[in-house]
Amino acid sequence: xxxxxxxxxxxxxxxxxxxxxxxxxxxxxxxxxxxxxxxxxxxxxxxxxxxxxxxxxxxxxxxxxxxxxxxxxxxxxxxxxxxxxxxxxxxxxxxxxxxxxxxxxxxxxxxxxxxxxxxxxxxxxxxxxxxxxxxxxxxxxxxxxxxxxxxxxxxxxxxxxxxxxxxxxxxxxxxxxxxxxxxxxxxxxxxxxxxxxxxxxxxxxxxxxxxxxxxxxxxxxxxxxxxxxxxxxxxxxxxxxxxxxxxxxxxxxxxxxxxxxxxxxxxxxxxxxxxxxxxxxxxxxxxxxxxxxxxxxxxxxxxxxxxxx
Numbered sequence: 001x002x003x004x005x006x007x008x009x010x011x012x013x014x015x016x017x018x019x020x021x022x023x024x025x026x027x028x029x030x031x032x033x034x035x036x037x038x039x040x041x042x043x044x045x046x047x048x049x050x051x052x053x054x055x056x057x058x059x060x061x062x063x064x065x066x067x068x069x070x071x072x073x074x075x076x077x078x079x080x081x082x083x084x085x086x087x088x089x090x091x092x093x094x095x096x097x098x099x100x101x102x103x104x105x106x107x108x109x110x111x112x113x114x115x116x117x118x119x120x121x122x123x124x125x126x127x128x129x130x131x132x133x134x135x136x137x138x139x140x141x142x143x144x145x146x147x148x149x150x151x152x153x154x155x156x157x158x159x160x161x162x163x164x165x166x167x168x169x170x171x172x173x174x175x176x177x178x179x180x181x182x183x184x185x186x187x188x189x190x191x192x193x194x195x196x197x198x199x200x201x202x203x204x205x206x207x208x209x210x211x212x213x214x215x216x217x218x219x220x221x222x223x224x225x226x227x228x229x230x231x232x233x234x235x236x237x238x239x240x241x242x243x244x245x246x247x248x249x250x251x252x253x254x255x256x257x258x259x260x261x262x263x264x265x266x267x268x269x270x271x272x273x274x275x276x277x278x279x280x281x282x283x284x285x286x287x288x289x290x291x292x293x294x295x296x297x298x299x300x301x302x303x304x305x306x307x308x309x
Contacts, residue, residue, distance in 0.1 A: 022174070022186045022210070023065045023088050025051050026235055026254050026270040027290040028219065029206045029309050033069045033082050035188050036171035037101035038118030038160035041073035041080015043309075046295040053288040061091035071101065078105055080116070097124040099154065099173075113163045120156035120173055124183070125149075152178055165194045167309055187211045192309060200227050206309075216240040223256060230259045235270070254286070266292045 025031065031049045032039040049069050056062035071082030082101035087094070099122030106115050127149055158171030169190040177184050192206030204223040209216065217240070223233030235254040254272035261267065268290035 023053075023067075023086065024217070024219070024237075025053060025065075025067075026219070026221075026256060026272060026286075026288050027051055027268055028190070028208050029192055029204075029221065030266075030268065030290055030292060031067070031069060032160075032169065032190060032309065033071050033101060034067055034084055034086060035173055035208075036118065036158035036160055036169045036190065037082070037099075037120035037156060037173070038103045038116040038158035038169065038171065039080075040071040040082035040101040040103040040118060041077065041105060042103070042114075042116060042160060042162060043071075044073055044077060046070075046072035047292060048295075049290070049292045051288065051290045053286065055286045056284055063088070063090040065089075073105075079103065080105060080118070092129040094127045094129070095124055096127075097154065098122045099156075103158075103160070111163070114161070116160040116162070118158040118160065118171075120154070120158070122154050124152045124154055124174075126152060150180075152176070152183065162309075167192055184212060194309075201225065202228075204231070204233075221256070223258075228260070230257075231268075232257050235272075237272075252286075258290070264294045264296075266290075268292075 025034070028035065031051055033049075047070070051065075051067050053065040054062070055064075065086070065088045067084065067086040069082060069084035071080060073080050080101070080103035082103075084099045084101065085097070086099075087096045089095075099120050101118060101120050103116045103118035106117075107113075108115055153176060154173075155175050156171065156173040157175070158169060158173070160167065160169040162168070167190070169188070171188045171190075172185055173188070174183065174185060187210065189209040189211075190207070192204065195203045195205075197203060202225040204225060206221045206223075208219045210218075217237065219235055219237045221233060221235040223231045225231045233256045235256060237252045237254065252272055254270050256268065256270045258266060258268035270286075270288040270290075272286040272288070273284070
């Protein structure tokens with residue numbers, strides 16, 4: 001196992017050559033497939049997950065992100081297959097990505113420790129609604145018609161090591177860059193676990209770190225799970241300027257709540273507020289809703305495995 005962790009460490013160091021503007025979700029631990037294709041099939045069952053994220057409600061053109069993903073194990077759970085769609089709108093710009101994920105899950109020992117390798121392939125559609133933009137210069141070249149609509153191919157990869165109560169992942173979901181549309185590579189490092197405090201209560205900490213050429217961001221979360229039925233937790237997010245090695249004063253705090261409805265359906269909600277709200281009179285809070293539906297019922301101890309992630 002020393003070689004496995006060394007490999008993750010080397011890949012993590014490579015991430016310091018990338019840059020940042022991918023969509024972020026507070027419920028990343030429930031839908032890692034959007035980031036890491038190696039996650040497809042890791043839960044051992046067929047699952048659908050949707051997340052809707054709304055920021056700065058009440059402001060025209062405020063960011064709105066929607067995603068829907070599907071994944072399932074195939075061929076005796078050695079392979080995983082997934083599909084995902086993500087739509088991101090902010091002001092006059094709308095991007096929609098469609099990706100196919102394929103993962104191979106290698107069993108490492110009799111304790112069911114597994115290492116998954118995943119590939120992502122798809123395309124991103126870019127749309128600029130220039131009718132929503134008023135420019136002071138007629139015929140501004142920044143809004144030429146050939147930049148109004150574009151289809152950009154995408155490939156990515158990921159690694160995912162997991163046990164019954166721990167996971168560690170590394171992924172670069174977009175390898176193809178585009179200077180014209182400011183698409184740059186992001187490298188993600190994810191780690192989390194599940195700890196039994198007693199028979200009725202568990203703690204689930206998780207961390208997501210993402211790195212670009214000059215900016216890094218992290219999300220640190222901890223959830224308390226009661227009776228394997230509902231959870232409540234807190235998340236702290238911040239951005240770090242890696243050139244000057246200092247925080248970028250963008251700290252935010254998010255409260256998370258969730259509930260399992262029966263054995264197949266789960267719902268989660270998060271409410272986030274940045275700590276430094278300089279624009280008084282504006283609603284800068286963030287709302288996020290997560291829905292997940294499993295086609296097969298949960299087995300006993302379902303939440304005590306990576307399936308809960």
